[in-house]
Amino acid sequence: MNTTTLDTAPTTEKRPAPQLMLCEGNEAAALGVALARPDMVAVYPITPQTSLVEKLAKLIADGRMDADIVDAEGEHSVLSVLQGGALAGARTYTATCGPGLAFMFEPYFRTSGMRLPLVMTIVTRDGITPQSVWGGHQDAMTVREAGWIQMYCETVQEVLDTTVMAFRLAEHHDVMLPVNVCLDGNYLSYGTSRIEMPDQAEVDDFMGHKDVNWHVALDPLRPMAVDPLTGGSGGNGPETFVRYRRGQCAGMKNALHVITEMHEDWARRFGEAHRFAPLVEEYRLDDAEYAIMTLGSMTGAAKDAVDEARAAGEKVGLIKIKTFSPFPVEALQHALRGVRALGVVDRSVNFRWNCGPMFQETLGVLYRLGRQVPAQSFIGGLAGADLTVTTFHRVIDETRALLERAPSDEPVWLNAKD
Amino acid sequence: MEATSTCPSYSARDYKSEVKPVWCPGCGDYSVLGSITKALAELSIPPERVALVSGIGCSSRLPAYTNVFGFHGVHGRALPIATGIKVSRPELTVIASGGDGDGFSIGGNHFMHACRRNVDMTYIVMDNEVYGMTKGQASPTTAPDWEKSKLTPQGTGINPFHPLVIALAAGANFIARGFSGDQNGTAKLITEAIRHPGFSFVQLLSPCVTFRPEQRDWKDMVHPAAVDPTDDPARAARRLMSDDGFNVGVLFRGSRKPFQPGQPASVDSVADLEKEFVL
Numbered sequence: 263m264n265t266t267t268l269d270t271a272p273t274t275e276k277r278p279a280p281q282l283m284l285c286e287g288n289e290a291a292a293l294g295v296a297l298a299r300p301d302m303v304a305v306y307p308i309t310p311q312t313s314l315v316e317k318l319a320k321l322i323a324d325g326r327m328d329a330d331i332v333d334a335e336g337e338h339s340v341l342s343v344l345q346g347g348a349l350a351g352a353r354t355y356t357a358t359c360g361p362g363l364a365f366m367f368e369p370y371f372r373t374s375g376m377r378l379p380l381v382m383t384i385v386t387r388d389g390i391t392p393q394s395v396w397g398g399h400q401d402a403m404t405v406r407e408a409g410w411i412q413m414y415c416e417t418v419q420e421v422l423d424t425t426v427m428a429f430r431l432a433e434h435h436d437v438m439l440p441v442n443v444c445l446d447g448n449y450l451s452y453g454t455s456r457i458e459m460p461d462q463a464e465v466d467d468f469m470g471h472k473d474v475n476w477h478v479a480l481d482p483l484r485p486m487a488v489d490p491l492t493g494g495s496g497g498n499g500p501e502t503f504v505r506y507r508r509g510q511c512a513g514m515k516n517a518l519h520v521i522t523e524m525h526e527d528w529a530r531r532f533g534e535a536h537r538f539a540p541l542v543e544e545y546r547l548d549d550a551e552y553a554i555m556t557l558g559s560m561t562g563a564a565k566d567a568v569d570e571a572r573a574a575g576e577k578v579g580l581i582k583i584k585t586f587s588p589f590p591v592e593a594l595q596h597a598l599r600g601v602r603a604l605g606v607v608d609r610s611v612n613f614r615w616n617c618g619p620m621f622q623e624t625l626g627v628l629y630r631l632g633r634q635v636p637a638q639s640f641i642g643g644l645a646g647a648d649l650t651v652t653t654f655h656r657v658i659d660e661t662r663a664l665l666e667r668a669p670s671d672e673p674v675w676l677n678a679k680d
Numbered sequence: 681m682e683a684t685s686t687c688p689s690y691s692a693r694d695y696k697s698e699v700k701p702v703w704c705p706g707c708g709d710y711s712v713l714g715s716i717t718k719a720l721a722e723l724s725i726p727p728e729r730v731a732l733v734s735g736i737g738c739s740s741r742l743p744a745y746t747n748v749f750g751f752h753g754v755h756g757r758a759l760p761i762a763t764g765i766k767v768s769r770p771e772l773t774v775i776a777s778g779g780d781g782d783g784f785s786i787g788g789n790h791f792m793h794a795c796r797r798n799v800d801m802t803y804i805v806m807d808n809e810v811y812g813m814t815k816g817q818a819s820p821t822t823a824p825d826w827e828k829s830k831l832t833p834q835g836t837g838i839n840p841f842h843p844l845v846i847a848l849a850a851g852a853n854f855i856a857r858g859f860s861g862d863q864n865g866t867a868k869l870i871t872e873a874i875r876h877p878g879f880s881f882v883q884l885l886s887p888c889v890t891f892r893p894e895q896r897d898w899k900d901m902v903h904p905a906a907v908d909p910t911d912d913p914a915r916a917a918r919r920l921m922s923d924d925g926f927n928v929g930v931l932f933r934g935s936r937k938p939f940q941p942g943q944p945a946s947v948d949s950v951a952d953l954e955k956e957f958v959l
Binding site: 307319 | 736752754755756785786788811813814815817818820830831832833834836
């Protein structure tokens with residue numbers, strides 16, 4: 263996918279009435295996968311991901327999806343099977359979460375190094391221990407240094423649309439990186455919502471020609487071994503290694519504009535119901551004095567709280583991060599341009615900094631802003647705890663207070679019993 | 681580990697915790713819990729001298745339902761964890777438990793190497809030929825043509841795993857099969873497995889009444905092993921390869937020396953342990 267189709271004329275008038283459906287986030291992800299026409303999926307059940315891969319199995323069994331399916335003996339095998347498939351030229355997909363993602367870590371790290379354009383949904387689940395099968399972002403956050411692109415979804419429609427786009431993004435020649443589509447376990451995975459199904463023919467046109475592993479030369483006259491052991495400091499090993507790492511970083515950087523163009527193309531083709539902010543969503547920010555920052559499905563309740571606060575005269579806005587990796591530094595700088603106090607809500611923990619991971623990443627952006635913005639880390643929604651409109655009113659109140667006083671070095675633990 | 685006059689006697693209830701199991705009504709695992717506690721009472725092992733380790737799955741919830749030392753471990757990794765406990769505290773009676781998914785699928789590698797290493801412990805697998813906790817997917821012991829799983833609606837089409845044959849080939853020192861419906865018979869098997877030196881493997885057919893209701897018929901299909909257990913691996917192999925899967929009893933008693941590196945730990949009583957924790 264070298265070409266984007268930004269020059270395509272808007273098709274609003276010719277667009278047929280969309281097919282409406284009611285479905286869960288897991289089902290939406292599976293339908294998105296089917297629309298993208300992968301050649302191979304590998305599966306292993308784990309709560310709360312299971313119904314997603316079961317839906318894929320059904321689509322395949324019913325003949326609605328033409329893909330090979332491998333029911334593997336564990337997540338490590340799932341991702342290894344897909345590496346083999348991708349090396350052999352297949353468009354590949356799987357989904358996992360929590361402990362399954364942890365078990366996958368060895369092949370997970372290698373997937374980005376080998377520039378294999380896999381797509382994997384993380385139906386986010388909190389990290390164990392303590393044992394819990396409930397939602398949280400700790401699984402996806404914990405692997406954020408492994409070179410995968412990570413996009414978090416707010417709604418069921420966004421899950422479906424982002425899943426399709428993820429394949430084109432992964433396979434884009436300027437990117438060639440694996441992609442995680444993250445959806446909140448329990449809230450989005452089982453949350454039922456109305457969606458509009460994109461038209462398959464239009465999706466096919468959006469996806470373009472399938473060209474999965476152009477970097478691996480499948481030339482029968484010139485077989486090649488992928489990823490041989492690089493040498494030590496006496497040879498050219500480290501140089502080769504650095505070349506890989508720099509290439510991965512370049513792909514990450516390129517992904518920012520590819521994601522932006524792709525979302526624009528997608529919305530143009532499928533309509534306003536399919537328009538999502540590609541990197542950072544700015545909500546009621548224009549004249550905001552202070553803002554709260556969210557990730558994933560919590561954003562809905564947070565927007566409601568912002569609306570209520572606005573109605574009460576508060577100049578508060580909301581910043582939603584869609585693309586977490588690569589971190590959208592410039593887009594976030596833009597969003598923060600007028601903000602004088604910031605509250606960042608994470609559903610996971612950064613143990614190094616005693617704060618939330620998104621908060622810690624944002625500190626780097628605040629540094630680049632070149633002015634002091636008091637910012638407070640809030641941690642909530644761990645292990646399935648509810649982040650309600652009431653919770654976000656507390657976040658708004660405590661963030662507003664930062665206009666008058668310094669933030670705390672300690673995170674605010676929402677949902678904690680003191 | 682024989683009961684002696686110096687040991688207090690215990691009843692099965694002494695090994696049960698206050699935690700109420702969350703298994704489905706009719707699940708075979710209730711009875712297995714009863715068999716394990718009966719076996720421990722029969723052996724009169726003080727609860728603080730027993731470590732029970734599991735992985736992930738319905739049956740792996742078992743440690744919480746006992747009041748021995750328990751650990752609800754990582755999916756498929758009960759055996760390596762149990763190995764670590766036994767190697768560092770050889771005086772403990774170590775039991776690993778779990779299901780066919782945990783033990784033969786995601787943890788299949790460890791099953792083979794635990795048999796081979798032959799550490800003195802007992803591995804109890806509640807086999808119901810299904811992943812129960814994720815709601816009914818095919819496991820390695822599921823028949824290839826079972827079509828009730830949403831994940832493999834046309835069957836897995838792959839050959840089932842034969843845990844007893846693999847245990848034998850990998851070097852397990854004691855191999856038995858039991859049926860959860862026979863609580864006393866299963867307790868006897870577990871008692872013997874714990875007594876036998878080295879790695880003891882006990883496969884317990886334990887019906888999943890929710891996702892495999894047809895397994896209620898197992899009670900009519902199990903039958904006692906028609907022959908005495910053998911210590912000859914070749915003979916055991918021939919028998920196991922040709923058995924019908926419902927042959928219940930001790931099927932192999934080996935004589936390999938258990939693996940135990942290093943010296944026995946110096947701490948040998950609760951009183952000694954408590955001394956270490958006096959503030």
